[in-house]
Amino acid sequence: MENQIKRAADLILKSRFTTAFTGAGISVESGIPPFRGNDGIWTKYDPKSLEIAWFMSNPVESWNIIKELFYDFFEEAKPNKAHLVLAEMERRALLGRIITQNIDNLHQEAGSKEVYEFHGNSKRLICLDCRKFYAVSEISLDHIPPTCRQCGGLLKPDFVFFGEGIPQTALAASYEAATISDVFLVIGTTGDVMPANQIPYMAKSAGCKIIEINTEPSNYSGDITDIFIRGKAGETMKKLGAALFTTPLDNDQDGIDQDFEIHGQ
Ligand code: APR
Numbered sequence: 418m419e420n421q422i423k424r425a426a427d428l429i430l431k432s433r434f435t436t437a438f439t440g441a442g443i444s445v446e447s448g449i450p451p452f453r454g455n456d457g458i459w460t461k462y463d464p465k466s467l468e469i470a471w472f473m474s475n476p477v478e479s480w481n482i483i484k485e486l487f488y489d490f491f492e493e494a495k496p497n498k499a500h501l502v503l504a505e506m507e508r509r510a511l512l513g514r515i516i517t518q519n520i521d522n523l524h525q526e527a528g529s530k531e532v533y534e535f536h537g538n539s540k541r542l543i544c545l546d547c548r549k550f551y552a553v554s555e556i557s558l559d560h561i562p563p564t565c566r567q568c569g570g571l572l573k574p575d576f577v578f579f580g581e582g583i584p585q586t587a588l589a590a591s592y593e594a595a596t597i598s599d600v601f602l603v604i605g606t607t608g609d610v611m612p613a614n615q616i617p618y619m620a621k622s623a624g625c626k627i628i629e630i631n632t633e634p635s636n637y638s639g640d641i642t643d644i645f646i647r648g649k650a651g652e653t654m655k656k657l658g659a660a661l662f663t664t665p666l667d668n669d670q671d672g673i674d675q676d677f678e679i680h681g682q
Contacts, residue, residue, distance in 0.1 A: 418646060418647070418648060418653070418656070419656075421644050421645070421646045422646065422653070422656050422657055422660050423660060424644055425602075425628045425644050425646065425657060425660075426657060426660035426661050428599075428600050428626050428628065428643075428644070429506075429511055429600055429602070429628075429657075429661060430511070430661065431599075432511075432598075432599040432600040432626075433599055434513040434594075434597050434598045434599055434600075435506075435511065435512050435513055435598060435599065435600040435601075435602060436512075436513055436514050436515070436516060436594040436595075436598040436600070436601050436602070436620070437503050437506075437512060437514075437515045437516070437517075437601075437602045437603075437604060438515075438516050438517075438601055438602070438603045438604070438606070438616060438617055438620075439503075439515060439516070439517045439518065439519060439524070439603075439604045439605060439606065440517075440518045440519065440604070440605045440606025440607065441518070441519060441605060441606070442604065442605020442606060442631060442632065442650055443497075443499050443500065443517075443519065443523075443604045443605040443650045444494065444497070444500075444519055444521050444523055444605075445605070445649070445650070446497040446498070446499065446649060446650060446651040447494045447495055447496060447497045447500070447521075447523055448491065448493075448494050449491050449494050449521055451605075453607055453609065454607075454633070458486065462482060462486060464579060466478070466479050466482040466483070467479075467483075467578050467579055468578060468579045468580050469578040469579065469580040469581050470580060472573065472578055476562040476571055477561055477562055479562075480558075480561045480562040480563070481561055483574060484558050484561065487520070487539045487574065488539075488553065488558055491521065494521060494523065495523070495526070496523045496524075496526050496527035497523075497650070497651040498651040498652070498654055498655045498658075499604065499605075499650035499651045499653075499654035499655075500523050500524055500526070500527035500529070501527050501528070502654040502655065502657065502658035503515060503524065503527065503529055503654070504524070504527040504528035504529045505528075505658060505662065506658070506661065507528075507529055507530060507531060508528070509661075509662065511661055512531075512602075513531065513594070513597075513598065514531040514532070514533060514590065514594055515529055515531060515532045515533065516533050516535060516587070516590065516591045516594055516616060517532060517533070517534055517535065518535050518536050518606060518610070518613045519534075519536070520534065520536050520537055520538050520539040520574075520576040521539060522538055522539070522540045533586065533587040533590040533591060533594075534576075534584070534587055535577075535583060535584075535587045535588075535591060535613045535616075536576055536577040536583075536613070537574075537575050537576035537577045537584060538575055538576060539553070539574050539575075539576050540552060540553050540554075541553065541574070541575035542556055542563065542572040542573065542574055542575060543572065543573055543574075543575045544565035544567065544568060544570040544571070544572055545570055545571050545572070545573055546565065546568050546569075546570025546571070547565060547567055547568040547570055549565055549567050549568075550575065551565075551566075551572065553574070556572065583612065583613075591613075591616045592616075592619065594616070594620070595616055595617075595619035595620040595623055595625070596619075596623050598620055598623075598625050599624075599625060599626065600625060600626050600627075600628060601617055601620045601621075601625050601626070601627050601628070602628050602630070603617050603627060603628065603629045603630070603631075603635075603637060603642070604629075604630045604631070604650050604654070605630065605631060605650050606631070606635060607635050607636060608635045608636035608637050609636065614636065617637055617641060618641060621641040626643045626644075627641050627642045627643050627644075628642075628643065628644045628646070629642040629644070629645045629646065630646045630648065630650055630653045630654070630657075631645070631646075631647065632647065632648065632649055633647075634647075
């Protein structure tokens, strides 16, 4: 692994523009299980509960599952070393932007500024009638389904449900990243889900080098990946940070690497 870390660091140090493309795997060490694989969320919950048509017809049932999945269990999740190193790379002009498939807000909480959320963000709710936004912290989820204070309409988490479109800003930023980047750092994603999974392919077609960090091979690994680093995102990014930063990570507090207990497992 050390050799791949060094090769990856050399590519990033020479790169004019590096983009990180992240999936659920980057947040596993923060206590949020992935969607697929052993113990993945979809082995316990039916993805139907996140289909927009089912949500509209069954708001109470859908919201009960959403509350349990995204708010009860994971509300306390904190950024792990991988999120922190990406934020530090941005501060040192070694990372241009993050395109994330995740809705957990952990990149922003780690300090990253240029974050584009392909699937939205679970920390915001939106009224389906008047389109007013709320921070989820403003709304009590003791009453399900939550309703808009302004018009009484149904509130929905502001993340993309199956059957919904991708936010235009994130789509445009992703297509642009695929054309302007020299390096794509792909972290913790199967590459299973359209259309997000097309972005690394577009980057590769535009001449980008693909560095991948994953505990398992993904759809990209035997295909477009130039450097595959097999390992956990937190541990691997800590090593990559050490190879990139001449001075150690400033906010290298104890305990960030601790293994968070994953609820219900
Ligand atoms: N470090 C790095 N990678 C990891 C780790 C870890 N600690 N743990 C798991 N992984 C990898 C798995 O090997 C897998 O490739 O993370 C990936 C998780 O895959 P998915 O759960 O499919 O997550 P993702 O690819 O982000 O899913 C895409 O699917 O359900 C939708 O909207 C949801 O954004 C999500 C999309």
